[in-house]
Amino acid sequence: KTTLAKTLAQTINCGFTRIQFTPDTLPSDVTGLSIYNMQTGTFEYVKGGIMNNIILADEVNRTSPKTQASLLEAMGEKQVTVDGVTYPLESPFMVIATQNPIDYMGTYNLPEAQLDRFMMKISIGYPQGGEEKQMAERFLNNQLGQTLEAVVERETIIKMQKEVEEVRVNADIISYVIKLVQETRKDNNLSLGASPRATLSLIRASQALAYLEGRDYCIPDDILKLLQPVIAHRLILSPEARMSQVMTEKILKNIISKIPVPVLTNL
Known part of the structure; x- marks a missing residue:
């Protein structure tokens, strides 16, 4: 690490x-x-x-x-x-x-x-x-601790971060994210659902994924790919769910199945 x-x-x-x-x-x-x-x-x-x-x-x-x-x-x-x-x-x-x-x-x-x-x-x-x-x-070969040459300057990283912020997020995508996050707050297996900060993090992470894949717009698949790593650690299982060994991964999959995936016509 x-x-x-x-x-x-x-x-x-x-x-x-x-x-x-x-x-x-x-x-x-x-x-x-x-x-x-x-x-x-x-x-x-x-x-x-x-x-x-x-x-x-x-x-x-x-x-x-x-x-x-x-x-x-x-x-x-x-x-x-x-x-x-x-x-x-x-x-x-x-x-x-x-x-x-x-x-x-x-x-x-x-x-x-x-x-x-x-x-x-x-x-x-x-x-x-x-x-x-x-x-x-x-x-x-004693190469584990060797110093590596930079492949990009920090100024370029800062510029890329600003470009990520410009990736377009359709209103339907925003609504989809909000519905997914809000559903975690209603789930009986969770004593604490995802916060508004989770909504913002999921949107920003999706913008970054779209950027890395060469797109200037987000699609629902970006949200689905990132939902688990962005949301799961923020959720607190209820005592009953812990006793039943319910996993957050299963809870999120169930939430995904409840919320219709938007069909984007105007990107």
């Missing part, structure tokens, strides 16, 4: 920080802190780990809820506030987080507000046979 995040940062010529979360990690380790300079008689801001482009929040659920909460403003507003002074974050900015299974000793469940800040949750899984062979060969 660290290699993946670091490689991403190198290939787009961006800065990278790995924050190892532990039970004694402090909020100031994330956001930074103000230190009094006796020579100048003023407080100086010392940057925290969050002040970079690509952030790997490793084992984020091992730290206290207070420290977890220090990520909220950064992920939601792209800024941090320390001692009443607000500092903008780098651009582009992205947080990649990993977590241990919740039954591990010394873990804290991420609060709903924190989970809602993450656009997607994905499972990397194990590498395929050929990929694992390549890893072994690179390990034997």
Whole structure:
């Protein structure tokens, strides 16, 4: 995971920080802190780990809820506030987080507000046979930690992000997304459905997918492809659903079957 995040940062010529979360990690380790300079008689801001482009929040659920909460403003507003002074974050900015299974000793469940800040949750899984062979060969040739050349500049990434925002989203697509999200709030298997932030994240992710596929407009298939990774981690199962081992994947499939897919005639 660290290699993946670091490689991403190198290939787009961006800065990278790995924050190892532990039970004694402090909020100031994330956001930074103000230190009094006796020579100048003023407080100086010392940057925290969050002040970079690509952030790997490793084992984020091992730290206290207070420290977890220090990520909220950064992920939601792209800024941090320390001692009443607000500092903008780098651009582009992205947080990649990993977590241990919740039954591990010394873990804290991420609060709903924190989970809602993450656009997607994905499972990397194990590498395929050929990929694992390549890893072994690179390990034997001491190539695992090599520095990679950037293939694109960060200014280009920022430009692409702005172009993604210009991808057209038909009114029928917006209505379809809203219906899907609202249906999660009615499902008896869920004690907490998806928030309005989920609606916005699903629309933006669909714009990005359309852009990567060379389209300047979204289609219903974009929504369906991304519904699971964008929505599932925001849902809280009811006690009855947990006892019955109902999976969020099954719930979302059931919701999809209820909502008619729009037929677009004017793209």
